[in-house]
Amino acid sequence: xxxxxxxxxxxxxxxxxxxxxxxxxxxxxxxxxxxxxxxxxxxxxxxxxxxxxxxxxxxxxxxxxxxxxxxxxxxxxxxxxxxxxxxxxxxxxxxxxxxxxxxxxxxxxxxxxxxx
Numbered sequence: 001x002x003x004x005x006x007x008x009x010x011x012x013x014x015x016x017x018x019x020x021x022x023x024x025x026x027x028x029x030x031x032x033x034x035x036x037x038x039x040x041x042x043x044x045x046x047x048x049x050x051x052x053x054x055x056x057x058x059x060x061x062x063x064x065x066x067x068x069x070x071x072x073x074x075x076x077x078x079x080x081x082x083x084x085x086x087x088x089x090x091x092x093x094x095x096x097x098x099x100x101x102x103x104x105x106x107x108x109x110x111x112x113x114x115x116x
Contacts, residue, residue: 001090002042004051005033011064015074018102022067027099029109030060032078036089051086059085071096075114083116092116 009030014022034051041050059081068074075094082092093115101110 001035002038003033003035004038004053004056005031006053006056006060007031009057009060011061013064014067015064015069015071015098016102017069021102022069026101028064028074029097029099030064030074030078031093031095031097032056032060032082033093034082034086034089035091035093036086051089055085056082071098071110071112072114075112076116079114079116 009032011028011030012025013028014025015028016022016026034056036051038050040046060078063074063077063081068077074096078094079092083089093113095111095113097109097111099109101107103110
């Protein structure tokens with residue numbers, strides 16, 4: 001087993017529980033770590049035997065284009081779409097961070113992590 005990760009994928013998107021957040025948008029960061037057996041890819045140097053992180057990036061980008069209220073929902077959708085593309089992977093962990101969340105004070109980021 002090994003992991004394939006994409007860290008610090010950044011987007012400007014329109015997610016949030018308030019109408020204002022969904023209207024003005026915000027900056028988000030996504031981290032994805034996929035645990036899978038890629039021994040064949042390592043042994044034979046073949047992309048088809050591992051998780052192509054370009055495909056993973058495109059999945060994240062597509063999910064981020066659709067407005068959601070909760071960071072948890074974003075993470076769930078990313079996991080669900082990656083599982084459709086790579087059903088044999090063991091686990092997928094997704095962290096979603098929102099920069100400068102509207103909490104009424106100074107806060108650099110809010111972050112949720114979902115593993116599925």
